[in-house]
Amino acid sequence: EADIYQTPRYLVIGTGKKITLECSQTMGHDKMYWYQQDPGMELHLIHYSYGVNSTEKGDLSSESTVSRIRTEHFPLTLESARPSHTSQYLCASSVGWYTEAFFGQGTRLTVV
Amino acid sequence: DAKTTQPPSMDCAEGRAANLPCNHSTISGNEYVYWYRQIHSQGPQYIIHGLKNNETNEMASLIITEDRKSSTLILPHATLRDTAVYYCIVLNTGTASKLTFGTGTRLQVTL
Numbered sequence: 001e002a003d004i005y006q007t008p009r010y011l012v013i014g015t016g017k018k019i020t021l022e023c024s025q026t027m028g029h030d031k032m033y034w035y036q037q038d039p040g041m042e043l044h045l046i047h048y049s050y051g052v053n054s055t056e057k058g059d060l061s062s063e064s065t066v067s068r069i070r071t072e073h074f075p076l077t078l079e080s081a082r083p084s085h086t087s088q089y090l091c092a093s094s095v096g097w098y099t100e101a102f103f104g105q106g107t108r109l110t111v112v
Numbered sequence: 113d114a115k116t117t118q119p120p121s122m123d124c125a126e127g128r129a130a131n132l133p134c135n136h137s138t139i140s141g142n143e144y145v146y147w148y149r150q151i152h153s154q155g156p157q158y159i160i161h162g163l164k165n166n167e168t169n170e171m172a173s174l175i176i177t178e179d180r181k182s183s184t185l186i187l188p189h190a191t192l193r194d195t196a197v198y199y200c201i202v203l204n205t206g207t208a209s210k211l212t213f214g215t216g217t218r219l220q221v222t223l
Binding site for chain 2: 108
C-alpha cells in the first residue's frame, strides 16, 4: 500500500472562502504532483515539485498555489474559491521523474 | 516526451485476454513506456513499464515492438474489476519529464 494521504476526502465550501487541500507522503519521495480531474474527463497536471522549496506550474493553468516546505508535505491552496474550482484534486509522489508514481485517494471539492 | 495514441474504448469478455494497444511512433531511445489505470474516479494505479524488452509482472504483460513505435498491454484473464481507463505514457529519462495523462482507453469487461 502506498503511503500517500489526502485530506479532506470531500469538501463543500462557499464561494470566496480560502481553502487548503492537504497531501502528505511518508515514502521520502522528492517528486510530488497535483492533478485536477472533472468527472469523466482527463487528468490535468496543475502543479509539481522537484523537492523542498521547488514548485512549478503544470500544463493546465490553475488559480491555486502550492508550497513545499517539507519533503513529505505538498499542500494546495485556493485563496478565494469559486464554483469553477469544483473538481477532484489528486496528489501523487514518486522517487524520480520516470519511476512509479503513487496517488492519493483524492479530494472532491464542491464550491457553492 | 513522445505523444501516444490509444483507442478511446474497448470491450473484453470476462476471463479472456484484454489486449490494449498504444502507438508511440515518435518515441526516442531514452524514453520508457509506462502503463497506468484509473478505476472509476480513484487515483491512477501503476501497472508496468518497459524500455525495449517485453515485461511481465503479476498484473500484466507489456509487449513492445522491435522498432519501439508501438506496444500492447495484455491482461491475461480479465475480470470485472479490471474495468477502468488505461493510460499509455512515454517518459523521458534524460530530462525532468512530467507525468501527464492523455485520454486513455476505457476498457469495459463484461460477463
